[in-house]
Amino acid sequence: MWINYIKTALRNLSRNKTYALINFFGLAISICAVILIMLYVRFEFNYDDFHQNEIYRLSVKSFQENAESYNSPVFIPAIGPDLKNELPEIKNYTRISTKRTEYFYNKKDPVRVDDLIYADSTFFEIFSFKLISGNSQTALTAPYSIILTEETALKIFGETDVTGRSVNMNLKDNFIVTGIVENPPPNSTVQFNALISFETLYKEPNNYMGWFGGNQYITYLQLEENVTRETAQAKFPDFLWEKINKRLVDYNVRYEVYLTDLPSVYLSETSYTNIYIFTGIAILILLIASINFINLTTAHYTRRAKEVGIRKVIGADRKTLVIQFLSETIVISFISLLLGVALAALLAPYYENIIQKQVYLNILFDSYVLSGLFVLFFVVGVIAGSYPAFYLSSFQASKAFKPETVKNIGSFSLQNSLIIAQFTISISLIITTFVINDQLDFILNKELGYDKDKIIILSLENESSRIQTELIKETLLTVPGVQSASASTNLPGDGFSMNGYRLQEETTSRLINIVEIDDDYLKTLDIELISGRNYNDQFESDKSAYLVNKTFIETFGLTDPIGKIVHRNGEHKIIGVVEDFHFAPLHEKVKPLILGNNPHLGGFNFIALKVTTENYSDLLKRIEAEWKNLNPSWPFEYNFLDKKFEQVYKSEEKFMELFFYFASLAILIASLGLFSLTSLIAEQRTKEIGIRKVLGAGVFNLTTLLSRKFLILVLAANIIAWPVAYLFVQNWLEDFAYRISLDLKPFAAAAFIALLIAIVSVSYRTIKAALLNPLKSLKYE
Amino acid sequence: MISLQNIEKYYTNKFVKTYVLRNINLEIEEGEFISIMGPSGAGKSTLLYLLGMLDKPSDGEYYFLDEPVHKFNDRKLSELHKSYIGFVFQQYHLIEELTVYENLETPLIYQKMNSKERKARVGDILDRFNIVGKKDLFPNQLSGGQQQLVGVARAVISEPKLILADEPTGNLHTDQGEEIMKLLKNLNEKGTTVIQVTHSKVNAAYGNRIVNLKDGWIER
Numbered sequence A: 001m002w003i004n005y006i007k008t009a010l011r012n013l014s015r016n017k018t019y020a021l022i023n024f025f026g027l028a029i030s031i032c033a034v035i036l037i038m039l040y041v042r043f044e045f046n047y048d049d050f051h052q053n054e055i056y057r058l059s060v061k062s063f064q065e066n067a068e069s070y071n072s073p074v075f076i077p078a079i080g081p082d083l084k085n086e087l088p089e090i091k092n093y094t095r096i097s098t099k100r101t102e103y104f105y106n107k108k109d110p111v112r113v114d115d116l117i118y119a120d121s122t123f124f125e126i127f128s129f130k131l132i133s134g135n136s137q138t139a140l141t142a143p144y145s146i147i148l149t150e151e152t153a154l155k156i157f158g159e160t161d162v163t164g165r166s167v168n169m170n171l172k173d174n175f176i177v178t179g180i181v182e183n184p185p186p187n188s189t190v191q192f193n194a195l196i197s198f199e200t201l202y203k204e205p206n207n208y209m210g211w212f213g214g215n216q217y218i219t220y221l222q223l224e225e226n227v228t229r230e231t232a233q234a235k236f237p238d239f240l241w242e243k244i245n246k247r248l249v250d251y252n253v254r255y256e257v258y259l260t261d262l263p264s265v266y267l268s269e270t271s272y273t274n275i276y277i278f279t280g281i282a283i284l285i286l287l288i289a290s291i292n293f294i295n296l297t298t299a300h301y302t303r304r305a306k307e308v309g310i311r312k313v314i315g316a317d318r319k320t321l322v323i324q325f326l327s328e329t330i331v332i333s334f335i336s337l338l339l340g341v342a343l344a345a346l347l348a349p350y351y352e353n354i355i356q357k358q359v360y361l362n363i364l365f366d367s368y369v370l371s372g373l374f375v376l377f378f379v380v381g382v383i384a385g386s387y388p389a390f391y392l393s394s395f396q397a398s399k400a401f402k403p404e405t406v407k408n409i410g411s412f413s414l415q416n417s418l419i420i421a422q423f424t425i426s427i428s429l430i431i432t433t434f435v436i437n438d439q440l441d442f443i444l445n446k447e448l449g450y451d452k453d454k455i456i457i458l459s460l461e462n463e464s465s466r467i468q469t470e471l472i473k474e475t476l477l478t479v480p481g482v483q484s485a486s487a488s489t490n491l492p493g494d495g496f497s498m499n500g501y502r503l504q505e506e507t508t509s510r511l512i513n514i515v516e517i518d519d520d521y522l523k524t525l526d527i528e529l530i531s532g533r534n535y536n537d538q539f540e541s542d543k544s545a546y547l548v549n550k551t552f553i554e555t556f557g558l559t560d561p562i563g564k565i566v567h568r569n570g571e572h573k574i575i576g577v578v579e580d581f582h583f584a585p586l587h588e589k590v591k592p593l594i595l596g597n598n599p600h601l602g603g604f605n606f607i608a609l610k611v612t613t614e615n616y617s618d619l620l621k622r623i624e625a626e627w628k629n630l631n632p633s634w635p636f637e638y639n640f641l642d643k644k645f646e647q648v649y650k651s652e653e654k655f656m657e658l659f660f661y662f663a664s665l666a667i668l669i670a671s672l673g674l675f676s677l678t679s680l681i682a683e684q685r686t687k688e689i690g691i692r693k694v695l696g697a698g699v700f701n702l703t704t705l706l707s708r709k710f711l712i713l714v715l716a717a718n719i720i721a722w723p724v725a726y727l728f729v730q731n732w733l734e735d736f737a738y739r740i741s742l743d744l745k746p747f748a749a750a751a752f753i754a755l756l757i758a759i760v761s762v763s764y765r766t767i768k769a770a771l772l773n774p775l776k777s778l779k780y781e
Numbered sequence B: 001m002i003s004l005q006n007i008e009k010y011y012t013n014k015f016v017k018t019y020v021l022r023n024i025n026l027e028i029e030e031g032e033f034i035s036i037m038g039p040s041g042a043g044k045s046t047l048l049y050l051l052g053m054l055d056k057p058s059d060g061e062y063y064f065l066d067e068p069v070h071k072f073n074d075r076k077l078s079e080l081h082k083s084y085i086g087f088v089f090q091q092y093h094l095i096e097e098l099t100v101y102e103n104l105e106t107p108l109i110y111q112k113m114n115s116k117e118r119k120a121r122v123g124d125i126l127d128r129f130n131i132v133g134k135k136d137l138f139p140n141q142l143s144g145g146q147q148q149l150v151g152v153a154r155a156v157i158s159e160p161k162l163i164l165a166d167e168p169t170g171n172l173h174t175d176q177g178e179e180i181m182k183l184l185k186n187l188n189e190k191g192t193t194v195i196q197v198t199h200s201k202v203n204a205a206y207g208n209r210i211v212n213l214k215d216g217w218i219e220r
């Protein structure tokens, strides 16, 4: 019996190749998209799931006059050890530093290592990172111990068997390699290329290792058994009061700390928005493909009414027929499933490249996921098949043989509503794509208040270079093509750091963004001075002066800002005001900013060069030559300000790219469905078209006759899609401080595109049918 | 074998009853060969479907082998239909996706016959109808006469007691038609009851009784 069903099913499919291909193709693609999106979501939800221990990360909130001003896991180094010593609830702790970039010298040339972190000796007790060689108990105990990943070892030494060897960092201290560690998995929040023992930090006299200062460390804790996060956290306020808060009362500053369990750390910091959006798209794509499946199956089965009649006459009962038709759609669904899985496997590497995350394809072959997928497509098959199966099998044989009684199921209202649903989804996706694109364009082209073009950024990686910026500037200005040069602690793009400052009359201090600059900064970046004067590096007194931005004076209501005093480690006089510029990402409004003239101990971090040409390669060679002339041991690291700027919006661009792909896919599947549906309908109406032609109808006439219904449906879909899409994009835009105002354009464009797609997919077949020789189409019956 | 008593059939469209069959009373003995004649639209096909239990009368009583068919539900009707009745159509109505062999096999599958027995039966009938060479062809690869031959073969393969044929030769040339009529006659002579619808006096002569239908009434 089954063989008979499957034979009929397969022969039916091969007789109707367009129908079969579109069903397979549409379903397979949608399954592929669903799988890829599932992999992404799964990746996001399985961060840090490889650690054996229950680990908590400590975060700090600081309050200024009871307003939260800072919330971050980065805090001072003393809290970890003191917590363990004083609270019995705390079993163990390990601290890591924020990521550093350092230079290592094995042979002559410096080797740059990014993502280097300092870590306590308990690092491997708490985390489940794996050592390839070395003793996990002792490798991070002694000062000046370093553990490398294999890649880093290869970079520095050219080999990986280097445990016990010594290496110099920054032409200063020698370190002993005490182990080789596996790369942290991509779904780990803690990422590193090298680990240095935390003890090393205590050897450095300039490091603050107590409760005041040294805000550079993240503390991870393990709690004693039977201690919940809540009971541990309940002890924190008193503890903090004794350690730090009671001394800050006068400043009206207060700290609070709290714990986050490690698996949820990542998700607590990522916005769920993207996960929601892509899960939503996956569901919509699946929906569109299922609708195709249902519509095509239904339209197609009207042609099989006769078969139902025959089978009934020769002894099939209703149940048998229902099973037959359902098994056909389930077979299609399963074949598509296999195709979709294969397609996903094939596309996974490209996809990883787009989302910049590793997807673990092998989770597909996990029995849960597999059975889940199978159930899903069993259900899709049953749903797609059940309407035609139950409807057709209810036919009396006598009816089934009369095409005119069967024909009208092709135009029943279910089909219409499904087409409307499909196009509503497609149109909403088109509108959203347009709006996302417009918003991104808007951000990337917004007037920034500074000129990011033709700026080369050189990093001052070496301490001796940081305090010789005057010499470096002078030297580089002699290179033809370099127009101006400026030293600073930071350049606009991804935001500046904050410090506490107190204004003239006020009693409490506030956190304000700060950048230290020289007197060429405004000129080099083309930032406008709107009142007062710029620094003059010749005036020693300017070292303690401040420039501020416009938002600063507006926020603090300074009508006559020049000469006003700001307190921090002494008095600072405001000597000038600059126009606002976007030093932080455009997600937020410009905040108050102080531009100081006195970098701390370490000196400046960057030299920015305004150059006259965009032909960088020659210019960079000349700059590098001069640089090496100054000091051959200084690493030559450069970047471009406009690149740095684009980097900030990379995740948005990735989002846009991915959204575009998935939206296009959805629309493609929907239009394929419409195309084959009209093909089927045109085919069913071949006789009618023939008769009308004989009666004198023209091609235009016939095309309109056949496509009018679909165009009306697409218009109806527009009416539903517009408000839905409007609400969605409005909501999405709200995350941006600077955003486009919605106008009719994306909506009108989407409507136009949808109609165009509908017209193209409908008219191809209808015109073909209308052009057919009427004699042929009449004979066809 | 068959007894129709006061059978009525009407279709209701917008609350208007359109009668197709009126007050049909008909007794048919086992082994008869009956020809139903009448103008187009008289209700001949409808009567045949009723007799074949593929449609239900609106009113009246239908006894088949003394069973009250008019009281049966769909499942029982289908059961009775597939064990006792074979159908032959003017348009042949073969399943186009299946080969000759598979078309013949399908009724047996619906009767839940095991595959060995099916093979034997299909082989037997292919032999009897002289179509062994055609068994792997699809219907559209056959001539009309050959298709109808398969149609008759399919109708008799489950050894029904009653064969209903709706204008079986309507689409065929005279000599092809004659072959089919001889076949039916032959089956009748071996004990199968045959009821055919026909427009042709010649074909009607193969039977032993003629029922004339006009506007849904049986003419006496």
Ligand SMILES: Nc1ncnc2c1ncn2[C@@H]1O[C@H](COP(=O)(O)OP(=O)(O)O)[C@@H](O)[C@H]1O
Binding pocket: A399, B011, B018, B020, B039, B040, B041, B042, B043, B044, B045, B046, B047
């Ligand atoms: N499903 C139906 N609904 C309404 N009228 C029907 C239906 N089936 C048949 N009829 C009508 O019943 C009448 C008899 O049809 P039929 O039995 O096919 O006639 P015959 O086979 O004698 O030519 C015709 O007028 C036909 O239009």
Ligand SMILES: [Mg+2]
Binding pocket: B044, B045, B046
């Ligand atoms: Mg008829």
